[in-house]
Amino acid sequence: MARWHGSVSHCVALGAQDCVPSTRLRLDAACVDWDVIASGLYFPLYECLTGREHQPSALMVVWAGGMAGVLSWASILPLDVIKSRIQADSPTNPQYTGAVDCLVKSYRAAGLSVFTRGFFMMSVRAFPTNGAIFLAYVTSLDIIRSLTRQATPRLD
Secondary structure, eight states: OOOOSSHHHHHHHOOOHHHHHHHHHHHHHHHHHHHHHHHHHHHHHHHHHTTOOOOOOOHHHHHHHHHHHHHHHHHHHHHHHHHHHHSSSSSHHHHHHHHHHHHHHHHHHHGGGGGTTHHHHHHHHHHHHHHHHHHHHHOOOOOOOHHOOOOOOOOO
């Protein structure tokens, strides 16, 4: 029978000082890069894909939002692979010393394809999720504008 039943009891069993800080420090740089890259691409991609139409159709919003989500996730998938490997690494006997070490060891063990694993499933999840997010955002914005009767100027 296992000594613990999930990540919380695992950390408690090992001692929170041994588990959380070491993993967190190894993930900080990867997560910062991950968020900056993904967010930096997400909204410009959506704008490009809608063609900056003043009133894009619901279908266009869902398509552009879905594609923006898939493309922004695709750009950071290698960083997500590294983050996931570091998170799954043993806190008591770590295989990786940091993000760069994980990248190098992963590449040496499995080649470039290791950084694209999960692309299909990520796309299956990201497209409808991000399409729905943008549709909800645009719809909410339209409702708020109609309630306030103020036209928000577009920055073109």
